Amino acid sequence: MADAPNTETLKYTRLYQRHVDLGARIVPFAGYAMPVQYDGVLGEHKWTRTECGLFDVSHMGQARLKGKDAIATLEALTPTDFKVLKAGRQKYSLLLNDNSGILDDLMVSRPEADGLFLVVNAGCKDQDFAYIGHNLRGDTSLEILSDRALLALQGPKAKEVMAKVIPAACEMYFMDCGTFIWQGHTVYISRSGYTGEDGFEISVHENQVAELWDALLSDPVVKPIGLGARDSLRLEAGMPLYGHEMDTGYSLAEANLGFAMSKSRLEAGDIPGFGRLKPELEGGLTRVRVALKGEAGPPAREGAKILNQAGEEIGYITSGGPSPSAGGLIALGYVPPAFSEVGTNLTWDVRGKAYPCTIVTLPFVKNGYHRKKSV
Amino acid sequence: MRFTKDHEWVLVEGDTALVGISAYAADALGDVVFVELPEVGKTVNQGDSFAVVESVKAASDVYAPISGEVIAANDELSSSPEVINAAPEGTGWLAKIKLSDATQVEALMDRDAYEAFLSTL
Structure with a gap:
């Protein structure tokens, strides 16, 4: 077992004492002292899939881009068309460097007509905001919202819980967002999350976050969920995690994140690093992100080799573990396109032994998003 | 029962001993989802990694x-x-x-000594 981390330099969210009082195990994550688990990862994972989980994700970065050139600023750094993002809607996007390498993934929402609201990863936020700040165009201002906390309420019963606390938020559908008033305070809520379940993400001023946390947690169907289950839930949902499935070495084509790219941007050819991206999108890939499933044996974790039927190394795992909800073993990794077809039988190597695995489709567990029914 | 600083335990029965991981270690690991057991017949030396216990998040050598x-x-x-x-x-x-x-066992901590060791962590 590793020695206890030096906690002197860690940052704390406003809910730190709540986590300690709830019996959480605290670990350093992206410079913050965060709860990795309360009662146990498996139980918390399953509770979120069947009931409702509450996550403190206040370590994540929040910012607002304002001004008439805010869209132009963000488009110059991403593959996404934000001109078509209507007030009340949210989009997933990627912050790209000049070579189309992925600097971070982010959620961009437009809770009001004016301004874009950004949520970025905790470990990337300082460099993200510096990068955006250095690339502001014309009339654009970047406001870093370091005094706002963020809660995620996730699971099939999230809407029942929200109906008692901020009922108007339940009128939203998946990837909608809006500004709401709770106890006289402004909160930004989106109907989205990082678990594959229906749910909400709530941005609230840090001075009110403890009160909102308590109000949500007072419902008996809600339990606090740590970062351990957050990771296993996102893996089952097939969602990539920055620093694992993505970093500046990967393009969106390799990472299989084409849905973050708008058709209009592809046609215009004005995506950062398009000279690298274009041939990759036209079939010139040497590696591509895939989903793998195994039935038995030890979990294949980050760094495990992927082998072909001849036993030759062809790729590697970037995230992996047991699937508490689907059963068996699941993983994300990279292989050459020739091995990426669904149904391809491969093996993964754990401690020198090869175990069978198969390329499958994502997600591993069916998502429970609250979508508008198509007519 | 005797304990190591790596949180394994030994319970001697005649010239054999049962070995496992302590309650402290099991709690620290969290939910165990896979155990790689040693092969029967294998000779192990004190301090060798001889089993692997895996939680949702990580694999730990025993x-x-x-x-x-x-x-x-x-x-x-x-x-x-x-x-x-x-x-x-x-x-x-x-x-x-x-x-x-058998002298290796005597050099390990008894429960009181192990509890005292845990209180220093």
């Missing part, structure tokens, strides 16, 4: 608390790894080892 030959492994853990969490210092034992050097 070090042989004593030297000897593995004469049995707890196969129940292959199908029910959660027994390690339920009874780490009982039915969640990992292996039975035929002792090659």
